[in-house]
Amino acid sequence: MKSYLALLRGSYMVGLVYRYGFLFNIAGNVLYMSVTYFLWRSIYQGRETLNGLTFDQTYIYVALGSAVFILLKTYVDWQLSFDIREGMIATYLIKPIDLQLYILFTSLGYCLMSLSAITIPTFLLLIFVFHIEIPLGVGLLIFPFSLVLAYLLSFCFDYFVGLLCFYTESIWGLSITKDIIVTVLSGALIPLQFFPDVIQNVLMWLPFQAIYYTPLTMVAQPTLGWETFLPMLGVQLFWVIALFGLTRLFYDQAIKVLRISGG
């Protein structure tokens, strides 16, 4: 375990090296938040609620969504495909560590970096600049745990696509397709309540909503109460365990291809 924490610490420091890139991310985020603010203001136009959500609830959801989006983007798929193409994967395989955990903890370091540089500032911006009031509720307490599970889910998808590169050697199309599917089906851009009922029902059975819809709802509607949030957390946990298991099984297959065809 200590060796994986060392990896996390290392990549956090690498993140620090590139901290100026994060400043641009914050700037971009502020711009996005301003645009969506006026966009949703005009959509609401005096109406109290839309699809059961008040303006504040929707806006918190969407604005925080953009910050969480940056946080949950692991780039593990791009990194893995680069490492495979350049043969860097060999320098991982010579170390006495598990590849999946190596990659997970390395990406967690970057994630903590962007948490401190983007997500927390966005929270503060929401409260102090846009004067959005986040009502206090249990959702806020559960949110951090939900976010960790959401990260692990997002990691599984990126890692899965990265492993596909063992077969395809190219990442571009795969990664873009995955990004579109995850972004749209997870409710990263619009709360799922805005989707037609039929589609909502289908999406609830898929793992995508557990990545964005679940944690964002906990902050947008924190007063919904334990009886709503605990099952949501349970569903997240279920998907984390299932997808971790599946990607591990897939790794065992994919690594055979690498080890047979060269690295």
Add this chain to the structure above:
Amino acid sequence: MSLIHIQNLNKHFKVLNRREGIGGAFRDLFSGSYRTVKAVDDISFDIEAGEIVGYIGPNGAGKSTTIKMMTGILKPSGGTLQVNGLMPYNNRIKQAQIMGVVFGQRTQLWWDLPVIESFKILREIYKVDQKMFDRHMGMFDELVGLKTLYSQQVRTLSLGQRMLCDIAASFLHNPQVVFLDEPTIGLDISVKAKIRSLIKTLNAERNTTIILTTHDLGDVEALCQRIIIIDKGKILYDGDIKRVTALFGAYRTLKLQIDNYADSTLQSLQEKLTEHFGADNGCTIAQTEEFWTDVTFDQARTPLSDVLGQVMANFRVSDVRIVEISMESVVQQVYDGALR
């Protein structure tokens, strides 16, 4: 029981015969034809603990592929391979603990971090205790002045400095065996000397087994008692380096830039040398790069001054270089029966 035991080991790659152009690439998608590359073809050898073995051969001989199998990265296509009694590819994580590896072309250090941070991370990964860590770091500092590089980002190191760090890192956890794949590639003479002395000292102090691939004969001469020559996946020679140096130590290659070079030049040069030194003169002539004609000769039979004299007397030469025999010529000579 030897530390490394290899018997009838094979590695075959299936490679797609790519067709030309966009149309070709498109057709490859549906009906690719494959050919088999025998990167490692039925090799056998044993390596004892504490040896330094030079594993040499020209580009594409199969050296890196063998190393990747021994380190558990690649799965052999057939044959037996055991390191310390275990198959590396089935016990990767366990075996990695007793091995150190340096790939000359790529670093295992953290590119964006100061050198010392990489060593600290590796210390955790290999579970090196603080006492051993301090002792090893002290030793590396004594040998190559590593301390002066501690705070420097790996990406800003020169190739030679980076290689010294990579080699030191591969010894950090006191492994039983260290694989060095082309550790001196692209380095100048003085850095090479430093690297050779580092390797030699580490082997002597820790009795670490070292397998070194290179196509620089100077490296093996300086470091190894035993050498294994491989070409096209097959082992050509495995034995004492003295027999090889006795043969090739006296060989030199004279590189000439001949004015008014024509296709007939090589032949007439050959004729002149035969005329003067007799038919069995041990000289080989080839054109290996544009504008340069190579004459490889045995100093014991045909002294440099005589060869040069013959060339100068018969041709207008605008430039001359004298180099040690190349890996490719060694392999050619072995094929021609030099070691039989």
